[in-house]
Amino acid sequence: MSGRVMAHYRRIVIKIGSALLVDGKTGLKRAWLDRLSDDIAALKRDGVEVLVVSSGAIALGRTVLKVPAGALKLEEAQAAAAVGQIGLAGAWTESLKAHDIVAGQILLTLQNTEERRQYLNARATLRQLLKVGAVPIINENDTIATSEIRYGDNDRLAARVATMIGADLLVLLSDIDGLYTAPPHLDPNARFLAEIPAITPEIEAMAGGAASELSRGGMRTKVEAGKIATGSGCAMIIASGKIDHPLRAIAEGARHSIFHASSTPVSARKTWIAGQLLPAGTIHIDDGAAAALKRGNSLLAAGVTGVDGHFSRGDTVAIVNQQGGEIARGLSGYDSDEARMIAGQKSTGIEAILGYPARAAMVHRDDLVMSVQKREGSAHA
Ligand code: GLU
Numbered sequence: 110m111s112g113r114v115m116a117h118y119r120r121i122v123i124k125i126g127s128a129l130l131v132d133g134k135t136g137l138k139r140a141w142l143d144r145l146s147d148d149i150a151a152l153k154r155d156g157v158e159v160l161v162v163s164s165g166a167i168a169l170g171r172t173v174l175k176v177p178a179g180a181l182k183l184e185e186a187q188a189a190a191a192v193g194q195i196g197l198a199g200a201w202t203e204s205l206k207a208h209d210i211v212a213g214q215i216l217l218t219l220q221n222t223e224e225r226r227q228y229l230n231a232r233a234t235l236r237q238l239l240k241v242g243a244v245p246i247i248n249e250n251d252t253i254a255t256s257e258i259r260y261g262d263n264d265r266l267a268a269r270v271a272t273m274i275g276a277d278l279l280v281l282l283s284d285i286d287g288l289y290t291a292p293p294h295l296d297p298n299a300r301f302l303a304e305i306p307a308i309t310p311e312i313e314a315m316a317g318g319a320a321s322e323l324s325r326g327g328m329r330t331k332v333e334a335g336k337i338a339t340g341s342g343c344a345m346i347i348a349s350g351k352i353d354h355p356l357r358a359i360a361e362g363a364r365h366s367i368f369h370a371s372s373t374p375v376s377a378r379k380t381w382i383a384g385q386l387l388p389a390g391t392i393h394i395d396d397g398a399a400a401a402l403k404r405g406n407s408l409l410a411a412g413v414t415g416v417d418g419h420f421s422r423g424d425t426v427a428i429v430n431q432q433g434g435e436i437a438r439g440l441s442g443y444d445s446d447e448a449r450m451i452a453g454q455k456s457t458g459i460e461a462i463l464g465y466p467a468r469a470a471m472v473h474r475d476d477l478v479m480s481v482q483k484r485e486g487s488a489h490a
Contacts, residue, residue, distance in 0.1 A: 115152060115360050118278040118344075120239075123149070124162040124267035126283035129350040130197070131168035133178070137196060141353060142204045148356035149244065150208035158239045160274060162247045162267035163201065169193035183255065190251035201246045211243040216250035220258040222269045225423040229440075233468070235274050268334035272341035275374040275475065279338045280359070281331055282350030287366030288328065290315050305368040308336050335368040342374035379478040382438055385425040390418025390445055392428050392471065399430045402437055407470035408477065410459060413452040420445045428472065437479045439472035 115121065125145070132138055149159050167186050170176075170193030181189065194216070202212045215234065221227045238245045247270055249260055260266045264281060271279040291299040305312055316332035331347055338345045348365035352358055359365050372380070394402075398412025408428065420426060421444045428437040441448065448471065451459050459467035 115157065115278070115356065118157060120158040120160075120274065120276040121152065121278045121280060122160045122162060122267055122271040122274070122276045122343075123280045123282065123356070124263055125164060125350060126263075126281075127164040127168040128284055129282060130163065130165040131172065131193075133168070133172060136172045137165075137169055137200050139200060139204070142200055143207065144353040145350075145355065146204040146208060146210075148354055149205070150210060152356065153208075153210065153242075153244075160235065160239070160245045160247065160270060160276065161201070162263050162270055163197060164248065164263045165197050166190040166193035166248055166251055169196050187252045194248065194252070197248070198246060201244075205244055211241075212246050213238045213243045215245050215247045217247060217266065217270075218250050218254040218258050219260050221250075222266075222273065226421070228273065229423045232273050235270075239274075262330045264330040264334040265337065268337035268343075268345070271338050271343045272374075272377075275378060276343050277370070277374050279334070279343055279345045280356070281334065281345065281347045282355050283331075283347070284349065284351055285328065285331075285347065286349035286364050287347045288312070288315065288332070292317065292328075301364070302366055303364075305335070305366060307371065308332060308339060308368065339368050339371050340377070342370045342372045342377040344368060344370045375475075378475070382425060382440060382476065383478045383480075385438065388418075388427040388438060389420035389424035390416065390426045390441070392416055392426050392441070392448065394428060394430060396431055399436055402428070402477065402479065405474060407474040408437075408439065408472040409456060410448075410451040410454050410467075410471050411456070413448070413471055416445055416448045416452055418445060422447075426472070428477075435480050437472075437477055439477035442468045442471055442473060442476075 130138055130142060149161070152159055167181070167189045170189030170191065173192050173196065174189060176185065176189060198212070198214045205212045215231065217231060221231055235245050249263060249266055267279055267281065288302045288305060289299040290302065293299040313332055316328040335345045345368040346359060346365050348355060348359050348363065392408070392413055393415035394408065394412045395414050398408055401412065402408060420441055422442060423440055425438055426441045427435045428439060430436050443451065447463060450462050454462060456467055
């Protein structure tokens with residue numbers, strides 16, 4: 110991508126609305142998708158990690174099954190999604206392959222992102238896909254998600270994915286080029302807003318209530334997505350995808366609204382970890398591991414000398430050095446029973462002990478925050 114506007118972000122989630130990808134009559138808009146893949150490849154060449162939340166399963170399934178226009182019952186939508194998702198994922202795979210980029214499909218429900226263990230598992234998979242240079246292609250698992258456990262709209266799903274993976278930018282591509290003070294097709298005085306420094310009650314009011322929402326994924330869910338994203342340190346752009354090369358267009362100055370992040374991604378997560386009042390357990394580590402943590406590395410099982418307390422994977426633990434001082438806090442990659450079994454073990458021996466492949470770290474460095482060291486004699490704040 111020629112412009113630097115997006116290249117200074119390091120991890121971007123791009124959400125694509127159904128209408129951009131699927132034409133009710135002719136099916137998948139492959140030429141448009143190929144131009145978007147060009148843009149994604151350009152971003153990756155600039156060193157940006159890219160994740161895609163792609164809608165369109167239901168719309169594509171409808172065209173394949175020749176379902177007439179009109180509202181669908183839940184099971185009809187689910188069947189359409191089952192058919193359409195195959196085509197959608199296949200199209201992404203082929204389109205990215207032209208750039209030697211591998212795609213990996215992830216289907217999520219609300220439950221998967223709200224329940225901590227599932228959240229951590231999904232995040233570990235996403236991280237691994239990024240690590241191997243693949244582009245995760247994410248959608249809601251519409252075929253199994255019933256009303257209580259579904260997002261229903263991919264705007265909020267994309268925001269959750271962005272916060273889950275610590276993205277610093279979320280781009281919502283749809284048929285709207287940004288946020289207006291009122292719906293522009295209804296109000297001739299509607300003003301375009303290029304920058305939204307904070308989502309105030311006035312901004313929320315502009316997005317309208319449920320009654321004015323024409324479809325799911327209207328401006329209301331976009332502003333809700335903005336609240337989720339910006340609150341976790343991820344900026345959000347709303348831009349039109351109705352042109353070829355929509356990402357390049359943004360970088361080159363095409364009209365878009367940007368919602369500024371209210372904090373940085375790392376500090377938001379780390380603040381949350383550091384702010385846990387009662388760690389569920391304690392992990393004791395040796396001097397070598399303590400030095401590694403200070404250098405910014407993850408905590409490996411090999412450096413663990415003892416484990417206190419009863420905790421689950423994903424719970425906050427205090428990390429204590431040989432002198433008994435708390436030097437860090439983090440989210441445990443293992444539950445306490447597993448942690449005790451593998452304490453002191455090299456990564457290569459862990460699979461034999463647990464009976465399944467080891468995770469890379471006892472506490473991953475992204476989930477770890479060093480404690481502020483109190484100096485002796487320093488005054489209390
Ligand atoms: N998950 C739905 C689909 O793939 C789209 C939901 C949305 O458009 O927000 O058809």
